[in-house]
Amino acid sequence: xxxxxxxxxxxxxxxxxxxxxxxxxxxxxxxxxxxxxxxxxxxxxxxxxxxxxxxxxxxxxxxxxxxxxxxxxxxxxxxxxxxxxxxxxxxxxxxxxxx
Numbered sequence: 851x852x853x854x855x856x857x858x859x860x861x862x863x864x865x866x867x868x869x870x871x872x873x874x875x876x877x878x879x880x881x882x883x884x885x886x887x888x889x890x891x892x893x894x895x896x897x898x899x900x901x902x903x904x905x906x907x908x909x910x911x912x913x914x915x916x917x918x919x920x921x922x923x924x925x926x927x928x929x930x931x932x933x934x935x936x937x938x939x940x941x942x943x944x945x946x947x948x949x
Contacts (some may be wrong), residue, residue: 851892851908853879857947861898864925866903870918870944873908878948880914881906882921911948918944 853871856878860867865868869881883904886893888913896906907917918941937944 851879851894852890853892853899855890857944859940859943861936861940863932864922864940866941867920868922868944870914870947873949878911878914879906879908880917880944915945915948 851873853873855869855871857871858867858869861934865884867884867886867888869880870878871881873879873892879895881892882906883893883896883906886896886904892906892908897908898905900906907914909917910928922944923941925933926941927934930939
């Protein structure tokens with residue numbers, strides 16, 4: 851499935867690349883992955899079998915924002931100081947792109 855990228859941010863501390871974008875039908879996509887070469891197409895395996903460090907979801911803007919807050923945002927409280935700072939940067943960047 852093709853998507854239009856809104857924002858992409860990589861983070862070495864959280865060991866992931868995070869992408870938010872738009873897909874057909876007024877929906878949005880959130881992709882999180884390690885070592886994936888993602889341009890403008892969502893890898894089907896990331897949608898079919900999302901895991902902790904590699905996955906994708908399609909949903910409304912609100913659903914995507916909630917998932918970002920729940921997953922990456924959890925490091926703001928559960929992680930060490932470096933993870934907390936990294937999570938803040940990633941969450942703020944992705945949520946800003948959705949607005």
